Amino acid sequence: MIDIREIKERREEIKKNIENRFMNVDLDRIIALYDQRSAMLKEIEALRAKRNENAAKMKGKLEKEERDALIEEGKKMKSELAEKEAAFNEVDLLFSSLAKTIPNYASKDAPIGKEDKDNLAIKFYGEPKHFTFKAKDHVALGEDLDILDFDSGAKVAGQKFYYIKNKGVILQMALERYAMDIVLKHGFTPFITPDIAKEEILSGIGFNPRGEESNIYTIEGTGTCLVGTAEITLGGYYSNMILDKKDLPIKMTGLSHCFRREAGGAGQYSKGLYRVHQFSKLEMFIYCLPEESDAFHKEILSIEEEIFSGLGLAYRVVDTATGDLGAPAYRKFDIEAWMPGRGEDGEYGEVTSTSNCTDYQARSLNIRYRDDDGKVKFVHMLNGTAVALSRAIVAIMENYQNEDGSITIPPSLVPYTGFDRIEKLK
């Protein structure tokens, strides 16, 4: 969440930001609740001070009458306090639930716009691949080569689940290790994280585990959820801690399964592996000083580019429009790789995403560091995809397909796969 103490001084700025993000948050109501809450809290604290004073008078030996009078006085304050606290709790609960919905300040450099069409392409790399023959999409290729099996996935687990088979399995493992090696070279500490996290961690990161539109699977009766990304488990790692300034930046990379409900996500653009309920992903995560976060955001993006250019894929980099930013994000860059099987004659499809969430998540998760002046301050937190295996496989299969339906393995992956081609069995 944002710093709630700034809610009045930065009122106009916050309003403008909500507007730019095309969100529906009633700031005036939140501010009214804030004032109400403050006034009530002040009253309660004054009353508590009186109660403590009263109790302190009873520490020593006292005449019975004197003591009885004090106890009587205490009883009165107790019931008054209970009443006021109950009223306060009600207001406080409403206030904090609404306050959490205020989005992070967006970067001044983020393009203003309503939806993904307004995202700004800031870089193009490589030549989009076109074939002399009619290109297939990864679904057709995968079924012909017997490396992807969507029908069995649907039968056993349901729609949008899949099996990876044969050399497809080795391809995924190779990609995973290829990306890991690049990320490690940049000084990240590797993790394999839980695939489950508590709801409080989810919401601290900015995911809403409840409700119709939630993309999260909750595990009934446990207070936990299946994670949609290792951003959640890496970001929760230091929750409620004060970090040593000398330990920053902390650079982590985590491999996890990712589960997403994707309710309503259907159609041509969500076909096959592109949008699924379960996939694996290697995620990068950085905790750093506030003044460093812009630079680290660019570093994450450049590592992502290193991974995808290394695979010989054409891509573009997109600067996400304010209306398409998640609430915690201050700025977000996506890499969209060229996918020849997408649309009529190939299109770009998102393969990575990196967000600078500044101190927004750190406030909710209470992650701080001690600065040189002795004060504790909130860290900045950034996340970025190293490789989402399923989508990278889509891009590789479609770009490296041959006319006979076989797939050439990108040269940089061959040391990891141990083969340079996937062709029909038999």
Added chain:
RNA sequence: GGAGACGUAUCGAAGUGGUCGUAACGAGCUUGACUCGAAAUCAAGUUGUCCGCAAGGGCACGGGGGUUCGAAUCCCCCCGUCUCCGCCA
């Protein structure tokens, strides 16, 4: 999953209803003294947070409730750690 023990500051740990949350004691860390320097010794300082210009006050002893004029301390629920048993890759 069952039974028991435990959860207090950076760590160990005392406290079992008011004098104990700038929390005994021990260690660590920081600063200073002593020293040629270090060790040892001595001294001082070492939780976070909220309201407030300040003075001052509120809150927090794993988390949440409750009892009480007053809770680290008594009761209930939850979480975590350890030990034993069960189960198991």
